[in-house]
Amino acid sequence: MTRTLTMLGCLLLWGCASQQQATSLTLFFSPEQVSLNADQQRKIVDFLNQHPYHQLVAQVAPAELDNPFEALMQGQKRIQAVNKVTTSQNIPIHLEYAPEQTADTLILKRQSP
Template sequence: MKWIGYVILTSFLWGCASSPQTSQELELFFSPEQISLTAEQTRKINFFLDNNPYNQLTVYVGPANLDNKFNALLQSQKRIKAVNKLSQIKDIPMRLEFAPQQAADTLLIQSQ
């Protein structure tokens, strides 16, 4: 009887240890002049936050597709603030990063 218990316990522990960690991500696209979130973007972010409330979330914001690099950076900072407001409302911490090598006018949220 003990042997069956050991087999079940070992199988359970092996299954937990070998199950892959899946990371989810959400990618959003902006128009170059857009600084706030659309209703659809807000809905998608809220849905993502609801499904990943306890995961470590990282937000990567690409630069805006503008000729002036300084204005592109300012646009990206405003987009970061818009996403940060949603995470603060839900009390979910996020690491926010500007990603200059990322495709222009994109925002990527990843859960670890």
């Protein structure tokens, strides 16, 4: 019985210690939002701290607006907001505008080798 409990305890500890880090982070914006809120900024900084030596890419979708030009401009402003955070962390990132992606989303992920 003691042996079984010890074995289960070891397996539990091993499972907690060997959890893989997420390789992507998805953030959602409201259509009119152009800057990062505090929670989004914290999540990006945490993701950058977990992947400091990896090639990262940020894919930003357009805003869900009726005017396509305004949607494009919202996406560009969001890219600038993410770029400001990555520059402050001294982590290079490849920024992409992704018009085919779900509207009002930003996906930050490790670039495939």
